[in-house]
Amino acid sequence: MAQLTDPRPSSAYDFAGGYDPDMAAAQETAWIEVIRKMEEVYSDLISYEVELEEKNTALEEAQRFINSVLSAVSDILIVCDQNGRIQQVNLAFLQLTGLAEVDLFECPLEDLLAEDTGQLRLFSWIDAVEGHDREVRFRSADGGLTDPVALSCATRLDHRGLPAGIVLTGRPVGELRRAYEALKTAQAQLIQQEKMASLGRLIAGVAHELNNPISFVYGNVHALSKYSTRIAAYLDAIHAGCDETEREALRASLRIDSTLADLPALMEGTAEGAQRVADIVRSLKRLSFSAGSKPEEFDLGEVVAKAVQWSGSGKKGLASIELDLPDHLAVRGNPGQLHQVIVNLIENALDAVAGRPDGRVEVTGKAEGGQTVLTIADNGPGIPPDIVGKVFDPFFTTKPVGKGTGLGLWISYGIIRDHGGSLEAGATASGGARFTISLPPA
Incomplete structure (x- = not known):
């Protein structure tokens, strides 16, 4: 027969070999508690693993986002530790040098620099504080050197706020120079456009001024031509041997006496008109727009009077311009x-009062406080207080598109500044615009 085994745990027996139910129950409870604890630990491990996977996924997504941003940045980026060893670069730097990212990790930064660069790390720590740039060249994969790069530096801090390295950013200087040259070209073109507009206003005024004496001279020459024809016919008759009666009749019909009496006035008027044209030409020569001409002492009142005369000569329906000099x-x-400055300011004032039946522009000059002060004011709508500080900014204009470049006041401000003076904008007591030029006296 098979031997029967007692199912009760042997540990439940006492030393006398008897079975202890209480001890068995305690042991069973202990085993249940152990199993429950193991299940809790296992459940926590599962939760920690899920949380860790989620954080790892988020970290990978953040890393991919940062890498995509660094790759999209067109400027080069180099991150180094405190020893000057490269920790990370972006795609722009790899494209510039042609090197692989795996070959750059932990590589000393000095190994990538041209021989004449010097200690870039020393430059970096100093210029990270002072904010200076430095032009350097890097070694490329083909053994040559890259284009010059303008580098700027910033200190990289750790989580405690202590220096942990440097971050270098830069852009090839060739690109910056091309952009700068394009900007200079565009600026020169716009300034030239404004100068041509000023020249056009000047020419319109000069043409109007020249028209009067030239028309006068032309009319006198036409009259002199008719008079010369009469006198020639009279002289031909005399030379042909006409008698006295025929000669006197011809003298009366040709109005020889009135013609001879009118000749001095005609010649005097013609000479006066020619002299007026010569004066205008001489004024044009004096009012040269060449910046290279030497400074000279002159009467500002004469220039103002000429500017007032020419600035509005080609316009119709002008407001009144009052001079107090x-x-x-x-x-x-x-x-x-x-x-040029005064013409521009007067033209702006005339535009501001255009269409007003009581339009008025006042130009006053005086010596005050050791300065020569010229004021040009109008009774137009004035300058709103929120833009009065912007009127001298380049390209700022309140005129409609096609009516102004926004460079006239900017150029005028620069001219007055170069003369050691100041140009200010403000408002009159009636609300119109007022521009004040202050210049040091001769």
């Missing part, structure tokens, strides 16, 4: 450039 306002500088 002393006998002499001596200044030193370039009269042509100051003429």
